[in-house]
Amino acid sequence: MEVKNLATTVFKIPDVEGRWMVVSGLAMVCVVLIMAVFAPLIAPYDPTKSSGDVLSSPSAKHLMGTDNLGRDIFSRIIYGSRIVLMVVFSASFLSMSIGVPLGLISGYFGGKLDRAISMLMDSMYAFPSLILAIAIAAMLGPSVINAVVAISVVYVPTYFRMIRGQTLSLKSRLFVEAAKAIGAKDMRIMGRYILPNVVTTAVVVFSLSVADAILTEAGLSFLGFIVTAPTPDWGFELSAGRPYLPAGYWWMITFPGLMVMLLSLGFALIGEGLSEIYAPRRER
Amino acid sequence: MAEVIEVKNLKKYFPVQKSVIEVLLSKKIEYIRAVDDVSFKMEKGEVLSLVGESGCGKTTTGRILVGLEEPTDGKIVFKGKDVTKLSKEEFRKIRKHLQMIFQDPYASLNPKMKIGEHLEDPLLIHNIAENREAKELALQMLERVGLVPAEQFYNRLPYQLSGGQRQRVAIARAMILKPEFVVADEPVSMIDVSLRASILDLLMSFKAEYSLSMLFITHDLSVARLVGDRIAVMYLGKIVEIGETRKVIHHPKHPYTAALLSAVPSFLKREINIEIIGDVANPREPPSGCRYHPRCPFAKEICSKEEPKLEGKGHLVACHFPLDLDL
Numbered sequence: 001m002e003v004k005n006l007a008t009t010v011f012k013i014p015d016v017e018g019r020w021m022v023v024s025g026l027a028m029v030c031v032v033l034i035m036a037v038f039a040p041l042i043a044p045y046d047p048t049k050s051s052g053d054v055l056s057s058p059s060a061k062h063l064m065g066t067d068n069l070g071r072d073i074f075s076r077i078i079y080g081s082r083i084v085l086m087v088v089f090s091a092s093f094l095s096m097s098i099g100v101p102l103g104l105i106s107g108y109f110g111g112k113l114d115r116a117i118s119m120l121m122d123s124m125y126a127f128p129s130l131i132l133a134i135a136i137a138a139m140l141g142p143s144v145i146n147a148v149v150a151i152s153v154v155y156v157p158t159y160f161r162m163i164r165g166q167t168l169s170l171k172s173r174l175f176v177e178a179a180k181a182i183g184a185k186d187m188r189i190m191g192r193y194i195l196p197n198v199v200t201t202a203v204v205v206f207s208l209s210v211a212d213a214i215l216t217e218a219g220l221s222f223l224g225f226i227v228t229a230p231t232p233d234w235g236f237e238l239s240a241g242r243p244y245l246p247a248g249y250w251w252m253i254t255f256p257g258l259m260v261m262l263l264s265l266g267f268a269l270i271g272e273g274l275s276e277i278y279a280p281r282r283e284r
Numbered sequence: 285m286a287e288v289i290e291v292k293n294l295k296k297y298f299p300v301q302k303s304v305i306e307v308l309l310s311k312k313i314e315y316i317r318a319v320d321d322v323s324f325k326m327e328k329g330e331v332l333s334l335v336g337e338s339g340c341g342k343t344t345t346g347r348i349l350v351g352l353e354e355p356t357d358g359k360i361v362f363k364g365k366d367v368t369k370l371s372k373e374e375f376r377k378i379r380k381h382l383q384m385i386f387q388d389p390y391a392s393l394n395p396k397m398k399i400g401e402h403l404e405d406p407l408l409i410h411n412i413a414e415n416r417e418a419k420e421l422a423l424q425m426l427e428r429v430g431l432v433p434a435e436q437f438y439n440r441l442p443y444q445l446s447g448g449q450r451q452r453v454a455i456a457r458a459m460i461l462k463p464e465f466v467v468a469d470e471p472v473s474m475i476d477v478s479l480r481a482s483i484l485d486l487l488m489s490f491k492a493e494y495s496l497s498m499l500f501i502t503h504d505l506s507v508a509r510l511v512g513d514r515i516a517v518m519y520l521g522k523i524v525e526i527g528e529t530r531k532v533i534h535h536p537k538h539p540y541t542a543a544l545l546s547a548v549p550s551f552l553k554r555e556i557n558i559e560i561i562g563d564v565a566n567p568r569e570p571p572s573g574c575r576y577h578p579r580c581p582f583a584k585e586i587c588s589k590e591e592p593k594l595e596g597k598g599h600l601v602a603c604h605f606p607l608d609l610d611l
Contacts, residue, residue, distance in 0.1 A: 173391060177392075178457070182405060182461070192394075197396055
């Protein structure tokens, strides 16, 4: 009852199938968001300074134990969420603001332009996302900004393909024809008649691509393309903890890994749930 | 009376999609002759009903007239100017005089746009009014088409309206530009029978108010008779008979017209029974001579050899052996 009321009243989520996915996804994402925003209030220790014994196992004093330099892993995870969210959100917004207009233009005008853009996008899409991101990040050099660029390039084709496909089917709909009949110019038709009809798709693709981008970000960070020591970032923690795993210090790698999984799962659930909610007439 | 629009030898051929094998064998491209040499004139304030079976090219004719389709050949003279020669941008500007009302009111409105915005858009596009003035005009128009309270309808989305109400919006959208020529493509065929009369009344009231010319496309002869000053009957891309409504209905000369009439005899003085044989021919390979001859009970040898011309005074017919009926 509680969850249902919260979902329908506060988040305005329709009472339909797929709602529970959105709600649980939102809950997971909210946990991480709160961590990021209130990091200084929540974190018990300074994430970059030693606060106890080296490699001590999880205890009341150190919820998730300490790393090889004696830093509190719980605090590092809390601060690390800031970088993850920043990189992933800015990258996804960037790729959305490139992919959506490209998809609209390509789908609406068609012809040679469409073929050229589609070919470029398909060739990008053919690369495994992580490999493409690594290649771009390696070319640009390690920094947060460059990581944002690298990740955003990877997801442009996803937006492009979805939006282009929708535009193709929308442009032959009668109301677009009617807009032409009243004399609307191409820009107006795209902006006022087609774009509002693809927004829900863009939102769904956004959450699904954020889910994927979190994994890509962790991968880049693991390889040292985003931050340098001692800045905390989940992927980076994973690579720092890796050499200690065989010796039995499992907590260094487990908790950052779980966090990556939780956040990615959260966005994936939101995306899947939204697509279920917005496309309930699947059987037709 | 002033002539508003003249259509001369209008043709529209659609290439037929070929299969891969046909492309490899480089077979000749085939065409569907949707509109094949159609000519007619319309005067100011006149309603011409264009009647025919589905697939006969009546909708294509209408779409060409408002610039939604480019003709393969032929001229469209609108107020003395050949509009087929205009550039895309030039044509866009005269669009406000040439409007269209579509058949399907469920598909002709943008699902994400308010009703009011649908009516404001034409005004904004043609720089007729802006902001508050546009809203004022939109509200007036909503009231004019009977969607009251206008303020409420202004803020609604299409899905909140019934089919009849949506068609009123579509009519309002076309009429807000005060056009001189309107193509109404089966505007009531998807509307509940009980609402058809009121929608037709609305259309006719606009016709009277703006003294606009209207091409009224329909497959229903009884509706065509009701609204049309004249009736044109189309068969397989050609006009086979055209004339004043009274004459075409009560003295049909073409066997096809007579056959259509015998399907809806209720308003005739006496009933006739003229049948149509078989199905419509494939428009990719129209029959030789008169296109109607394979289905015509009166066909003679010449019908399959020579194509009849559309001839006559006022009441024109394309038939070698025109009928002489009084119905």
